[in-house]
Amino acid sequence: MCLVFLALLLMPLSSFAQSIQVTDDTGRTLQLAQPAQRLISLAPHITENVFAAGAGDLLIAAVKFSDYPEAATHLPRVGSHTQMDLEGIVALQPDLILAWHSGNPRAQLEQLERLGIPIYYSEPRSFAEVAENLRRIGTLTGHQATAELAATELEQGVAAVKTAHQGLRPVRVFYQVWEQPLMTINREHIIHEAISLCGGENIFADVDALIPRISQEAVIQQNPEAILGGGMGEANRAWLDNWQRFESLQAVQDNKLYFIPPSLLQRATPRMLEGTRLVCEKLQQARGH
Structure with missing residues (x-):
């Protein structure tokens, strides 16, 4: 009992x-x-x-x-x-x-x-x-x-990327999430952190919305040094190529339009580290290295 x-x-x-x-x-x-x-x-x-x-x-x-x-x-x-x-x-x-x-x-x-x-x-x-x-x-x-x-x-891996890119010249970046409607990210988004780790400056960091809708005119006014984007699929850079008609953009004049496979940067997973390293590589090219 x-x-x-x-x-x-x-x-x-x-x-x-x-x-x-x-x-x-x-x-x-x-x-x-x-x-x-x-x-x-x-x-x-x-x-x-x-x-x-x-x-x-x-x-x-x-x-x-x-x-x-x-x-x-x-x-x-x-x-x-x-x-x-x-x-x-x-x-x-x-x-x-x-x-x-x-x-x-x-x-x-x-x-x-x-x-x-x-x-x-x-x-x-x-x-x-x-x-x-x-x-x-x-x-x-x-x-x-x-x-x-x-x-x-x-x-x-994140710590190593940060250390490797400290003190580099900042590069003003526009990151395109979507084309129609045109969308980007603010400072609260994890992609902003990826760009920052590489010494990039997100030109729409201070917009209120996490993924704001913006106009082409707003991008032209901000005049980024580099444009990063994904697109429909892992190898389709049509969205980037569409910026070529805006010849006043510094990124277009200097041919600094860089494709990043969306699954490497638009999913909050460990593979974002691979995407971030690719962003860093592109921004180094934008610096002329």
Whole structure:
């Protein structure tokens, strides 16, 4: 009888000891009774980070354009990041959903929350926050060691880029996110940090919106030394070439229009370090080196 009573007392203590608790990018506390085993990712950058943290084998589905690493292309799709397939998500019985706070439809996320499915909200806006996301994913899935290694490698790589480009002549940069409507980034965006690490000056840093819509006239007025852009796909530089008709731009006169593959700079993942190094290389060319 005493042993049974002791076992009953110890059961809640054991459960509490195994529980997992993290704070996500919105400041919300998420608690799991045990490491998650069935994950669904609702954004391509989240899918990448789950794999980087060593938990890719736990993903049971993802949204469209989750195309890195190659294993991610074989995952079942549950819609896009802007329109999820809620029935498909629920049918898969995930024990953790990883959502993009600013990119996924709030109404659909609230529906999932009402069903009691745990949701981790991702919204990294700096390299430090990408590293922290890796660590949190590692904690939530029981892959702390792999996640810590990935996070540390990212932090060390960022520090090395910063050290290598300190004191260089600043280069005034326009970064193009989209063409129609024409869009760029302000200082709160992680791409701004990438440009800054390379000694670049984001000419629209002080605009209020995170991803502001701007006019061609505003770009011409700011007259950047270099224009960086991605485009539709990993090798299509048509957006950059369209600036050639604005011959008054210094970047056009000096032929400083540089293509950066969008997946290397427009997804908040460890691969952004590769994209940042490419930005640094282009800005060195802009300096005449």
